[in-house]
Every structure is written in structure tokens, then in C-alpha cells.
Amino acid sequence: MRSIQPVRLGVQANINPSTPIVDLPEIIAGTLAPVDSKALKDVLNVAEVAEILRCSRNHVSNVLNGKVPTVPVLPHFTIGRRKLVRREWLIEWLQAYRRRC
Numbered sequence: 001m002r003s004i005q006p007v008r009l010g011v012q013a014n015i016n017p018s019t020p021i022v023d024l025p026e027i028i029a030g031t032l033a034p035v036d037s038k039a040l041k042d043v044l045n046v047a048e049v050a051e052i053l054r055c056s057r058n059h060v061s062n063v064l065n066g067k068v069p070t071v072p073v074l075p076h077f078t079i080g081r082r083k084l085v086r087r088e089w090l091i092e093w094l095q096a097y098r099r100r101c
Contacts, residue, residue, distance in 0.1 A: 042086060042087050042088075043084050043085070043087070044084065044085050044087060044090065045084055045085075046061055046083055049085050049090060052090065064085075072093070072096070072097060074090070074093050075092075
């Protein structure tokens with residue numbers, strides 16, 4: 001019977017292998033400098049896309065599924081039931097659609 005090795009959970013601060021791993025409890029406790037998560041988000045969910053476009057989540061879902069006539073399908077990828085859009089795809093889609101109007 002194999003023994004289970006303990007796993008140290010943490011966030012790698014740098015790619016350099018000599019850099020220590022930062023413990024999750026320190027991050028949760030807020031002892032590290034806070035980072036604005038919205039500023040760093042490259043992947044957006046349907047609600048975040050709707051907030052940017054100032055429309056409903058249902059309308060964004062319809063655009064993703066190609067159910068809105070005369071509006072091109074917004075590029076996205078699916079993980080399980082979640083539909084996600086890269087921020088750069090959204091910007092390119094907006095610019096392309098602006099040229100068509």
C-alpha cells in the first residue's frame with residue numbers, strides 16, 4: 001500500500017525554482033499587498049461581459065449562441081456549463097462589429 005505524500009498548497013511567486021512558495025493562509029489573511037482582481041482579469045464570464053456591454057446576461061448568452069439576428073457570434077470557450085470570453089476577443093469583436101454598423 002502506497003503512503004500519501006503531503007502536498008504543500010501555495011502560490012508560486014516566481015518561475016525561478018529557488019523562490020519559496022507563498023502560503024495561502026497569508027494571502028487569505030491579507031498580509032500580502034492587495035491586488036485588484038478586476039484589473040488583472042483576462043477571462044470574463046457572462047455576467048462580466050454583460051456589465052461591460054451594459055446589457056443583460058440573457059442577451060449576452062443569446063449573442064454567444066448566435067440567436068441574435070444581424071449580430072455576429074461573440075468568440076468564447078466553454079468549461080462545463082460556463083461560457084468564458086477572453087478580454088482581447090471581446091475588444092476585437094466590438095471593433096469588428098463597430099465597422100459593420
